[in-house]
Amino acid sequence: MTIVLHHYPASPFAELARLALGLKQLEWRSVVIPNVMPKPDLVVLTGGYARTPVLQVGADIYCDTAAILDALEAIAPSPSLYPAPLGDLQRILAGWAGAAQFGAHVGAALGSLPPGTLPQAFVDDRKARLGFDFAKMARAVPHLEAQVLTSATWLDATLSDGRAFIGGEQPGHADLAFYTNLWFVRGRARNSEAAKAIAAMPHLGAWFDRVTAIGHGSPVEASAEEAIAIAGAATPDLSENVDPISGFTAGQTVRVKTEGSGDAPVEGRLLRVGPTGIAIARDTGSGTVAVNFPRLGQMVLAG
Ligand SMILES: N[C@@H](CCC(=O)N[C@@H](CS)C(=O)NCC(=O)O)C(=O)O
Incomplete structure (x- = not known):
């Protein structure tokens, strides 16, 4: 079983996945993908x-x-990304960190960069795909930094009782999700007011260092061609388990689309759908793959 992460260094969600691989001390192939469209080798898969x-x-x-961490939890159950006492509540905290809070952190960081810092191709891509308006973001920095500092203050207060991680002595999904937001602000906008205020929070700072120390496991560089060959040589999990409440049947052609986004839907034959996940089968041209999504935030639409 070969684990491959398709990612690029500066992505906060990729950092979350890298830390999850680190927590599980896994060996993985690292395929660096473009940070803008097109991504032809990725969409083959x-x-x-x-x-x-x-x-x-x-x-x-x-x-x-969300689907990536579930897969890693199944591959390497210990140490868990969902340790007691929070268990699945880790997911709810991570969900908040990854939604409005993610936008505030990214906006506070990118909005405080001097104009002209970001490559034009990145500015154009994010405008077209995600509706980012960088001039508006720059004007909103004080508001966005306030959103960042509210959650940072709550985290610092939570950690002030001496616990090592958000849920106690073991790190979990929530730690990784909040960390990557702060990692982006500290990494991209080192001299911003938010980064300085965060750096002055003692409990948060010590916790940040503990999460950094989790590391990334053991990445080995690989090419997109190698990743496509790995998929071609492997057999996907084509087991079927369709929850009748979904209104769909196994084998039916469906499209899976990220809610509230302009992202392209993914079409395939429905394998599994339940309260926590979706899987469809599709042909890549050189074999069949199973493509998995979380249930939350993803729409299943009839073919
Ligand atoms: N809900 C997704 C969000 C992923 C996401 O939006 N990632 C950002 C990068 S951090 C992205 O895809 N940006 C556009 C791109 O990389 O092309 C997740 O948890 O993985």
């Missing part, structure tokens, strides 16, 4: 999903960090 990161385990493809 995903069928259209082009966000960062994507995990590949042989011919099983996992889109979105």
Whole structure:
């Protein structure tokens, strides 16, 4: 079983996945993908999903960090990404960190960069795909930094009782999700007011260092061609398990689309759908892959 992460260094969600690989001390192949469209080698595997990161385990493809972390938890159950006492509540905290809070952190960081810092291709891509308006973001920096500092203050207060991680002595999904938001602000906008205020929070700073120390496991560089060959040589999990409440049947052609986004839907034959996940089968031209998504935030649409 070969684990491949399709990612690029500066992506916060990719950093979340890299830390999850580190927590599990896994060996993995690192395929660096473009940070703008087009991503032809990635979509050969995903069928259209082009966000960062994507995990590949042989011919099983996992889109979105929620599905990626579930896959890693199944591959290497210990140490868990969902340790007691929070357990699955880690997911709810991570979900908040990865939604409005993610936007505030990214906006506070990118908005405080001097104009002209970001490559034009990146500015154009994010405008077209995600509706980013960098001039508006720059004007909103004080507001966005306030959103960042509210959650940073709550985290610092939570950690002030001496716990090592958000849920206690073991790190979990929530730690990785909040960390990557702060990592982006500290890394991209070192001299911003938010980065300085965060650096002055003692409990948060010590926790940040503990999460950094988790590391990334053991990455080995690989090419997109190698990743496609790995998928071609492997057999995906084509087991079927369709929850009748979904209104769909196994084998039916469906499209899976990220809610509230302009992202391309991914078409395939429905394998599995339940309260926590979706899987479809599709042909890449050189074999079949199973493409997995989280249930939350993904729409299943009839063919
Ligand atoms: N909900 C997704 C969000 C992924 C996401 O939006 N990633 C950003 C990068 S951090 C992205 O895809 N940006 C556009 C790109 O990389 O092309 C997840 O948890 O993986």
